[in-house]
Amino acid sequence: MIIFCGNILPYPQKSMNIWLTPYLLYAVPKLYVLFEMGNFFYEDFIICSVYVFTRKESRLFWFIKKLGNISKYVFGYYTGVIVSVVVVGIIRGLKTRSFSDFVFIIISVIILNFLSSLIFVLLTNVLSLYSNSRLSILYSVLVWTVCFLQAFVYIGNIQPLLIKLNPVLQPVIIWHDNYFLKKYNVFEIEPIHTFDMLWSLLVLCIYLLGIILFGVRVIKTIEITDRD
Amino acid sequence: MNAVEIRNLTKIIRGKVILNDINLELEQGKIYGFFGRNGSGKTMLFRAICGLIKPTSGEVVVFGKRIGIDVSFPDSLGLIIENVGLWGQWTGFQNLKFLASIKNIINDNEIRAAIKRVGLDPDDKRPYRKYSLGMKQRLAIAQAIMERPQLIVLDEPTNSLDEEGVSLVRKILLEEKERGATILIASHIKEDIDLLCDYKFKVDDGKVYCVEGGR
Numbered sequence: 001m002i003i004f005c006g007n008i009l010p011y012p013q014k015s016m017n018i019w020l021t022p023y024l025l026y027a028v029p030k031l032y033v034l035f036e037m038g039n040f041f042y043e044d045f046i047i048c049s050v051y052v053f054t055r056k057e058s059r060l061f062w063f064i065k066k067l068g069n070i071s072k073y074v075f076g077y078y079t080g081v082i083v084s085v086v087v088v089g090i091i092r093g094l095k096t097r098s099f100s101d102f103v104f105i106i107i108s109v110i111i112l113n114f115l116s117s118l119i120f121v122l123l124t125n126v127l128s129l130y131s132n133s134r135l136s137i138l139y140s141v142l143v144w145t146v147c148f149l150q151a152f153v154y155i156g157n158i159q160p161l162l163i164k165l166n167p168v169l170q171p172v173i174i175w176h177d178n179y180f181l182k183k184y185n186v187f188e189i190e191p192i193h194t195f196d197m198l199w200s201l202l203v204l205c206i207y208l209l210g211i212i213l214f215g216v217r218v219i220k221t222i223e224i225t226d227r228d
Numbered sequence: 229m230n231a232v233e234i235r236n237l238t239k240i241i242r243g244k245v246i247l248n249d250i251n252l253e254l255e256q257g258k259i260y261g262f263f264g265r266n267g268s269g270k271t272m273l274f275r276a277i278c279g280l281i282k283p284t285s286g287e288v289v290v291f292g293k294r295i296g297i298d299v300s301f302p303d304s305l306g307l308i309i310e311n312v313g314l315w316g317q318w319t320g321f322q323n324l325k326f327l328a329s330i331k332n333i334i335n336d337n338e339i340r341a342a343i344k345r346v347g348l349d350p351d352d353k354r355p356y357r358k359y360s361l362g363m364k365q366r367l368a369i370a371q372a373i374m375e376r377p378q379l380i381v382l383d384e385p386t387n388s389l390d391e392e393g394v395s396l397v398r399k400i401l402l403e404e405k406e407r408g409a410t411i412l413i414a415s416h417i418k419e420d421i422d423l424l425c426d427y428k429f430k431v432d433d434g435k436v437y438c439v440e441g442g443r
Contacts, residue, residue: 047313047314047315048312048313048314048315048327050278050280050307050309050312051307051312051314051327051371052327052330053280053300053301054278054279054280054301054302054305054307055327055330055331056300056301056330057300058299058300058301059300060300220282220296221282223275223280223281223282224279224280224281225280226312226313
């Protein structure tokens with residue numbers, strides 16, 4: 001169960017005791033990567049952008065290359081974090097009941113965290129082309145926080161649906177309804193009906209595609225000038 | 229084929245017309261001068277030609293390719309835009325080497341030759357931030373010509389240069405014209421325009437008027 005670390009949140013109830021630790025464990029790594037990668041586009045616009053861009057093949061090629069690099073770094077970050085947790089777990093003597101479930105859970109955690117963070121990192125970077133990287137990080141953190149509120153604010157019957165559409169809460173693996181997770185549900189948290197990994201992948205891919213299309217539109221029309 | 233064709237180019241920013249239905253045809257291998265008061269639209273026109281802004285309407289065609297449609301930027305372009313600095317912590321050579329590495333069509337010796345050509349020392353170890361304004365301008369010219377571009381677009385190229393620097397830049401531009409490059413210059417220094425340019429255009433309130441030569 002050690003690999004659930006950082007991806008377990010209690011399901012919001014009408015009245016509940018809020019333990020800060022799981023929320024911090026969930027939020028801090030995701031916000032860290034947002035702060036760290038939020039100026040990835042913007043840094044190309046600080047100095048000498050007109051001389052750099054007019055030597056590039058195309059605006060779109062620049063965007064695709066940047067997107068590729070961001071994806072690589074965010075994926076590497078989550079792979080590093082999760083693998084480190086697993087290694088520490090193994091060193092401390094934790095055993096797996098089923099190797100195939102173990103691998104499947106690791107892959108799910110990495111992919112869901114990667115996609116969820118990539119959406120916000122990309123959004124931050126695209127917004128930075130309109131304003132600047134600090135403001136865009138602020139906007140993204142605000143959106144992220146509003147989405148995250150659903151993890152501990154009880155809304156009522158509509159809550160499961162909102163969670164199922166929430167890009168921030170897709171990596172909460174314990175709320176998923178997959179059979180291989182139920183076996184390991186030592187926290188006895190009731191999963192959300194029909195909220196499974198494939199659903200999360202689909203939702204995150206739709207958000208990501210929307211932001212990529214938005215980014216392409218922005219980069220094709222944005223004025224290239226030094227922002228500093 | 230013309231070097232640059234501009235068809236019904238209009239740029240409106242926040243309701244203000246910056247470029248107003250401009251039509252131009254510029255032949256290859258000539259020097260074109262654009263003059264006009266500050267804010268008349270010279271720099272914006274150059275930015276449109278270089279693909280740095282998207283026109284509100286109309287199109288710019290450079291060497292047969294529509295900017296923003298067929299290509300994002302002109303294929304073979306050397307550019308100076310006013311007030312664009314390089315990386316302060318790097319030497320002149322390091323700055324140009326980085327820029328040259330993007331296209332990767334020239335080697336270190338060619339970069340050195342371009343720096344020498346503008347009267348600077350490629351082995352100068354001072355970082356760019358320690359350069360005088362004149363030296364920065366010379367280095368900007370070196371970056372614009374180092375890859376032997378077919379189109380050279382220069383916004384105020386003799387700004388901050390001393391008399392010797394101005395003469396050197398004029399000589400370089402005439403050599404580039406001899407090589408076959410098409411050169412567009414925006415300048416408020418009338419002598420630059422008179423001495424160098426085959427065709428002169430006045431830019432006023434976003435309109436372009438041919439005042440001497442050309443079509």
